[in-house]
Amino acid sequence: MTIADKTVLVTGANRGIGQALVTEALRRGAKRVYAGTRQPLDQPDERVTPLALDVTNRAQIQAAADQIESLDLLINNAGVALYDDLTDRAALERSLAVNFFGMYDVTQAVLPQLTRSKGAIVNNVSLMALAPFPITPAYAISKAAAFNLSQSLRALLAGRGVRVHAALTGPTDTDMTRGFEIPKATPASVARAILDAVDNGEEEIFPDPMSAAIADGWRSGVAKELERQNAAFAPAAA
Numbered sequence: 001m002t003i004a005d006k007t008v009l010v011t012g013a014n015r016g017i018g019q020a021l022v023t024e025a026l027r028r029g030a031k032r033v034y035a036g037t038r039q040p041l042d043q044p045d046e047r048v049t050p051l052a053l054d055v056t057n058r059a060q061i062q063a064a065a066d067q068i069e070s071l072d073l074l075i076n077n078a079g080v081a082l083y084d085d086l087t088d089r090a091a092l093e094r095s096l097a098v099n100f101f102g103m104y105d106v107t108q109a110v111l112p113q114l115t116r117s118k119g120a121i122v123n124n125v126s127l128m129a130l131a132p133f134p135i136t137p138a139y140a141i142s143k144a145a146a147f148n149l150s151q152s153l154r155a156l157l158a159g160r161g162v163r164v165h166a167a168l169t170g171p172t173d174t175d176m177t178r179g180f181e182i183p184k185a186t187p188a189s190v191a192r193a194i195l196d197a198v199d200n201g202e203e204e205i206f207p208d209p210m211s212a213a214i215a216d217g218w219r220s221g222v223a224k225e226l227e228r229q230n231a232a233f234a235p236a237a238a
Helices: 016-027 058-067 089-117 137-160 187-200 215-219 222-231
Strands: 007-011 032-037 048-052 073-076 120-124 163-167
Touching: 007 016, 007 089, 016 032, 016 187, 032 058, 048 058, 058 089, 073 089, 089 120, 089 137, 120 137, 120 187, 137 163, 137 222, 163 187, 215 222
Parallel strands: 007 032, 007 073, 032 048, 073 120, 120 163
Antiparallel strands: none
């Protein structure tokens, strides 16, 4: 897939990587970019259609889906990161509500459009889907679930012509990592790498220096091989 003349939906589009993805899609010639945000979005480009979209609000999700006549690429980017130590169930429930169920609900709502276009889905998960960071375990758990969801959808939707990509993003200079004095990629560079990888058909996307360091090991590793073997058991498309 190339982005030129395509229609794209980005959730969590008001800042950080989401905002950079909107900008990068426009730079690559997207015909229409639906920008899903919880707060009103001021975007002067006439190709951008703002959508009120809290991914934990199923009524808003359906209303947004009803506004999208056709769709080539869904980028599930909306997310929340909470500091916790797994003693507060509410933190885990909030993380799952946004990072897992939000992704699931948005995907299901626009799947008819993606099926018609034989489009693609990008789920912006996290490198923490593979190994948790001990001060944000609820976030890591929700991202691990989101990654498994991505792998499951990949197998289940292949017969319908819909591709599923998972972006295993490392530290990026956004509000989520504010206060961490560690090397960080810029949101713009991550957005470019994600869309480059979609162009190249990469199932797992490693869009920054930290994640790129494990890319070869993942692609040739036992976990990826097991995913390929298990995908053979996906039911045939109706």
